[in-house]
Amino acid sequence: MTVAAADVPGPGPSGSAAADAPAAVLARYEELAELLSGMDGRPLADPDLSATAAAALAHEARLLDAGRFEDWLDGWTDDAVLWVPLSDRAHPGNDQSLLLDDHRRLAERIEWRCDPSAWGQQPPSRTTRVVGSVEAWDGPRGVVTRSTVLIDEHRHNRHQQLAAYQIHELVGDDLRRRTKILVVPALATGVRNPSFLL
């Protein structure tokens, strides 16, 4: 299956909302695909904007590592998307992902993380995120950032480290997260219980 926003017919003669609805979904997916595929060719970042964004990203990493998931959830917009693709060439409408959450499923994910019978995260993973190489640019909907992140995880008797990079769209004066794309190359070869990834 291959779909792209341009392939989707516009509203029919009736101009019904339902006919627009899949187009809106595909348009959001296209935004995600363009953010991912267009990152490598970007120009030198804006140093001041990058410093501002770095503080927001460090704050997010601190909340996640501390297990303050409700606070983390509060920092998202209503039209949030968290996407963890399986490769840096993926499209959210054509390829499997590890996850693609809207705000509703993000809230469910936090509920699951806090459920004492969710054995995949009980006992919970202890993580330490090392965020680096933060670059930021002005984008059409807000600030676009790319950063690297090393996620160190301890759980039961195991220890694993995953190197990744992340793309954020941060909107408004308070830099709320509208989009986050987390690219973990190890997902293409196999990861043990990745349910700690956010």
Added chain:
Amino acid sequence: MTAANIDPVVADFGELVQPHRVHRRIYTDPAIFEAEMTRVFAASWCYVGHESEIPDPGDYRTTTLGLRPVLMTRSRDGDVNVLLNRCAHRGTVLAAESSGCAKRFVCPYHGWTYTPDGQLVAIPFPSDHPVEDYSTLSLGRLATATYRGFVFATLNADPEPLDCWLGEAVEAFDIIIDRHPGGELAVMGSPQLLEFAGNWKLSWDNAADGLHATFAHHSYNTLGSTVDVETVLARDPGSTPMVSKALRNGHMVVDQRPGIPQGPWATMRDVPFREPLESALVDAGATELLDLATGSMVNLSLFPNLIFVGNQLLVVEPVAVDRTRLNLWLTSAPGAPPEIDLLRLRVDEDFVNFGTPDDLDMFERVQRGLSVPEMEWIDMSRGLPDDRATDGTIRGPITSEAPQRRYLAHYAGLMTAPAATRAR
């Protein structure tokens, strides 16, 4: 090219696999694992891929048969070939990418060159190489057969025909395929790859285990309960009209449909972007297709490496005696409106994210527990005595451990009387 020097006395499998219990060693002994790679994985029909993944001549995909590197190709005549991904010269793995398209496979080490059907066509500087008949230096071939687009292969020197090997499993196989418009099913490009520190048979024990869902997946069953969705897994699994079947050759079926009369879509959580995609299908008069966005509710397991769950193909890949990689491939419905596949992408993430992590944790806990030498046995007696029908199928409630007993009996047979294996 018949495999030689197989030690026939790795263990007494009649002792290790008994009708009501199995010994921990079959999950923990590296010598048994090594023997399994030939006696089970090389000697059985194994799923290697789907024809839709290699539509054009030259297309290929790499995979494994047990630990053996394998190459599935489409040759110029349109045939599907399954070859050992091993240069006939020094043994170099030829294709390192997971998939691609190639008119020729050129060994990166010394330049030996093969066609997609495995024929050696060139050796560099041939004047000082004594070989006269290149056909003696082809890539190793596996016996290959397809069932409705699903490609299976084996190194068994004398395999039973694929249809016979599938046997009664064909009924569930057809149900899974026929629900797709035109019987057309395809496999999407990249699998989710999840590893666990445990033996591959733990995933097999779990595949037709209808009891674990109530406990291991308690969090999945209650997640989002504030929106009043009762998943079928939350009910008493033993009292539902759902059926488990233990088939010949270690195959297993769990048919959940009798327990979900309202249809699977009605039990589905509100996945991301559900409403706009669902309303588009309803407005187009295609409401009846919504069930296609979820799985068939018929879980079929084809021993030893293919499990149908949801709309995913879960391919079990052994890595070591205590390490397994699960390859989860998503199927698509090319004959359906595109909203179906768009929904499938989000639907199948649901269990992988909120159910599978619990399974992975249980597998690892079991493997750790089985390291205790003073506790030797695993109980598998629930549901005994087995009620065997005239066709040999054992049916029971989904809490019966008959499927586990039967696949392990088949496994013990394979391990006790190893079939000869050879590359063709």
